[in-house]
Amino acid sequence: MYEHDVIVVGAGGAGLRAAVAADEAGADVALVSKLHPVRSHTGAAEGGINAALQEGDDWELHAYDTMKGSDYLGDAPAVETLAKDAPEDTIRLEHWGMPFSREEDGRVSQRPFGGLSYPRTTYAGAETGHHLLHVMYEQVVKRGIPVYDEWYVMDLATTDEDDPNDRECHGVVAYDVQSGKVEGFKANQGVVLATGGPGQAFDHTTNAVSCTGDGHAMAYRAGAPLEDMEFIQFHPTSLPSTGVLISEGVRGEGGILYNNKGERFMFEYGYANNDGELASRDVVARAELTEVNEGRGVNDEYVHLDMRHLGEERIMDRLENILHLAEDFEGVDGLVEPMPVKPGQHYAMGGIETDENGQTCIDGLYAAGECACVSVHGGNRLGGNALPELIVFGKRAGYHAAGKDLGEPQIKTGYGDDIENETDADLPVEPGASGLDQSGGVAADGGVTADTDGLLERTVEQTREHIDYLIEKDDGVQHAEIRSKLQNAMTDYVNVFRTEEGIKKALKIIRECREEYQDVYVDDPSRTFNTDLQQTIETRNLIDVAETIALGALVRNEFRGAHWRQENQIRDDENWLKHTLISWDDGKPSIFYRPVILEGEDKTYEPKVRSY
Numbered sequence: 109m110y111e112h113d114v115i116v117v118g119a120g121g122a123g124l125r126a127a128v129a130a131d132e133a134g135a136d137v138a139l140v141s142k143l144h145p146v147r148s149h150t151g152a153a154e155g156g157i158n159a160a161l162q163e164g165d166d167w168e169l170h171a172y173d174t175m176k177g178s179d180y181l182g183d184a185p186a187v188e189t190l191a192k193d194a195p196e197d198t199i200r201l202e203h204w205g206m207p208f209s210r211e212e213d214g215r216v217s218q219r220p221f222g223g224l225s226y227p228r229t230t231y232a233g234a235e236t237g238h239h240l241l242h243v244m245y246e247q248v249v250k251r252g253i254p255v256y257d258e259w260y261v262m263d264l265a266t267t268d269e270d271d272p273n274d275r276e277c278h279g280v281v282a283y284d285v286q287s288g289k290v291e292g293f294k295a296n297q298g299v300v301l302a303t304g305g306p307g308q309a310f311d312h313t314t315n316a317v318s319c320t321g322d323g324h325a326m327a328y329r330a331g332a333p334l335e336d337m338e339f340i341q342f343h344p345t346s347l348p349s350t351g352v353l354i355s356e357g358v359r360g361e362g363g364i365l366y367n368n369k370g371e372r373f374m375f376e377y378g379y380a381n382n383d384g385e386l387a388s389r390d391v392v393a394r395a396e397l398t399e400v401n402e403g404r405g406v407n408d409e410y411v412h413l414d415m416r417h418l419g420e421e422r423i424m425d426r427l428e429n430i431l432h433l434a435e436d437f438e439g440v441d442g443l444v445e446p447m448p449v450k451p452g453q454h455y456a457m458g459g460i461e462t463d464e465n466g467q468t469c470i471d472g473l474y475a476a477g478e479c480a481c482v483s484v485h486g487g488n489r490l491g492g493n494a495l496p497e498l499i500v501f502g503k504r505a506g507y508h509a510a511g512k513d514l515g516e517p518q519i520k521t522g523y524g525d526d527i528e529n530e531t532d533a534d535l536p537v538e539p540g541a542s543g544l545d546q547s548g549g550v551a552a553d554g555g556v557t558a559d560t561d562g563l564l565e566r567t568v569e570q571t572r573e574h575i576d577y578l579i580e581k582d583d584g585v586q587h588a589e590i591r592s593k594l595q596n597a598m599t600d601y602v603n604v605f606r607t608e609e610g611i612k613k614a615l616k617i618i619r620e621c622r623e624e625y626q627d628v629y630v631d632d633p634s635r636t637f638n639t640d641l642q643q644t645i646e647t648r649n650l651i652d653v654a655e656t657i658a659l660g661a662l663v664r665n666e667f668r669g670a671h672w673r674q675e676n677q678i679r680d681d682e683n684w685l686k687h688t689l690i691s692w693d694d695g696k697p698s699i700f701y702r703p704v705i706l707e708g709e710d711k712t713y714e715p716k717v718r719s720y
């Protein structure tokens with residue numbers, strides 16, 4: 109068994125920042141990650157980091173843009189914290205060695221991004237995330253923070269009192285991918301989940317194969333609610349054949365979208381008469397699919413993104429990476445022809461419910477980064493707002509887990525007086541299933557026991573038995589079959605345009621996947637580098653996460669941000685200025701709501717019509 113004050117699970121931007129903060133606060137902290145830190149998905153971030161750095165811009169404008177972009181579902185205390193801390197935290201990155209792009213006069217460059225009223229996206233070419241990971245990892249190495257890389261965390265060691273608010277997290281259980289060994293990691297002060305997004309729940313996604321919602325599922329099984337899971341961002345410019353992202357930086361620099369008639373449709377058909385291509389992502393994604401659905405798409409599938417007019421010099425200076433992506437993955441030379449693009453799953457606005465200090469309702473359990481929902485993005489994330497979230501809230505979670513006083517949070521978590529109880533929505537199937545069988549195919553209630561003595565050892569034992577069972581089982585269903593069925597259902601029915609009928613179909617298929625998973629087996633008997641085993645467990649996590657996305661999408665019968673519902677195509681502020689919370693309770697998902705906080709430090713953000 110390993111033992112540290114703070115265990116950070118995940119070594120992307122959020123995890124690395126949390127670990128450095130915990131170290132700064134004097135804790136003995138360790139990182140446990142299924143990938144080597146610099147292979148984390150943050151490395152794919154191209155466009156940049158939003159921070160109000162220049163004269164003429166200020167944090168209040170950033171906060172306002174973020175609240176508007178969120179379609180008034182962001183919690184103001186979190187949004188204001190993001191906007192206030194982002195400048196200092198971005199400058200700290202610079203001091204740590206981040207090679208931000210610069211203007212002729214030496215100042216850090218900032219570019220316009222969708223939904224921003226000021227060009228405040230700070231970038232390092234089109235490889236911002238790559239540099240961020242390297243700079244942060246250098247800090248980890250410099251401080252001698254231990255990194256257990258290629259350790260796959262399978263579960264949390266959490267007590268199982270009836271009320272999740274009374275539960276405690278004492279550590280994690282992980283599987284060493286290299287040796288097959290299963291070990292406990294005891295956390296004397298706290299566990300920070302920084303496991304990234306759940307994009308692999310969808311078939312067409314800009315996310316890497318490692319984005320499997322593991323942290324979401326572990327927290328959910330332990331009883332922490334998942335918040336606003338229905339809000340999935342579909343990025344307007346992914347390459348059609350692979351889902352690889354073409355950064356919003358292309359449109360930020362002046363790239364133009366055309367339909368098959370060569371029309372600049374964002375203006376031609378009035379989707380966004382002011383901001384055109386630089387409207388918020390949800391607006392552009394719906395516009396593109398409407399073009400395709402109305403017969404104006406190219407090859408009935410995508411639209412064109414043209415950057416040729418920017419000229420070779422500017423493209424090579426600021427967007428060189430994009431040229432390589434278009435050439436390598438689509439065979440298109442962006443200097444001489446337009447690039448094909450279509451919406452692809454990109455980001456999860458929702459996640460594990462936390463307060464401004466990264467704390468969940470379970471004592472000792474924290475979450476930060478894309479796996480968390482604090483909530484700054486509400487119904488729709490603005491491009492360039494995820495990276496500042498990693499460094500601002502990663503830092504806060506690390507500090508708090510290490511015992512630093514950050515003040516009383518304004519955001520509540522878990523069950524409390526402020527929640528509105530269970531939904532009366534008509535659910536098409538009894539979601540979930542009760543009990544934890546040997547295949548581990550379903551979420552279990554809480555942890556092992558309320559008794560903390562030997563809790564971690566018992567969780568380790570349970571995990572070892574689970575792995576033995578999966579490997580020793582001779583036949584059954586392979587995870588890949590279940591995973592692709594799940595991904596197709598999500599892309600077919602819980603995509604940009606959603607209908608009640610479609611979501612119910614998805615929920616039925618998810619239920620079938622859950623049942624088939626009862627018979628899952630691992631074909632590869634090896635104990636070393638057994639990717640079959642790891643992906644089998646990831647598929648279990650994807651089932652739990654996909655179900656919460658579909659359930660949230662079903663109950664929220666309104667159109668807000670990225671969540672469009674055919675049956676009610678208006679934003680319904682009277683009934684829906686509230687977060688959807690789904691927790692695993694008594695053998696099934698339980699759905700409840702918490703009002704959004706629109707009161708900021710000095711002002712209230714009154715919901716307005718969101719036009720661009």
Ligand SMILES: Cc1cc2nc3c(=O)[nH]c(=O)nc-3n(C[C@H](O)[C@H](O)[C@H](O)COP(=O)(O)OP(=O)(O)OC[C@H]3O[C@@H](n4cnc5c(N)ncnc54)[C@H](O)[C@@H]3O)c2cc1C
Nearest residue numbers: 118119120122142143150153155156261304477478494495
């Ligand atoms: C292509 C692309 C481009 C983007 N560009 C931008 C941009 O320009 N600006 C912006 O603001 N946002 C951007 N985003 C969003 C942003 O990059 C991500 O939201 C963010 O990087 C996620 O960081 P993270 O630290 O939460 O997770 P990740 O970087 O995904 O890291 C997750 C970590 O968790 C570990 N992990 C996961 N599960 C386990 C487990 N079971 N056991 C152990 N370890 C585990 C992984 O090994 C990894 O180290 C982009 C997203 C994509 C997909």
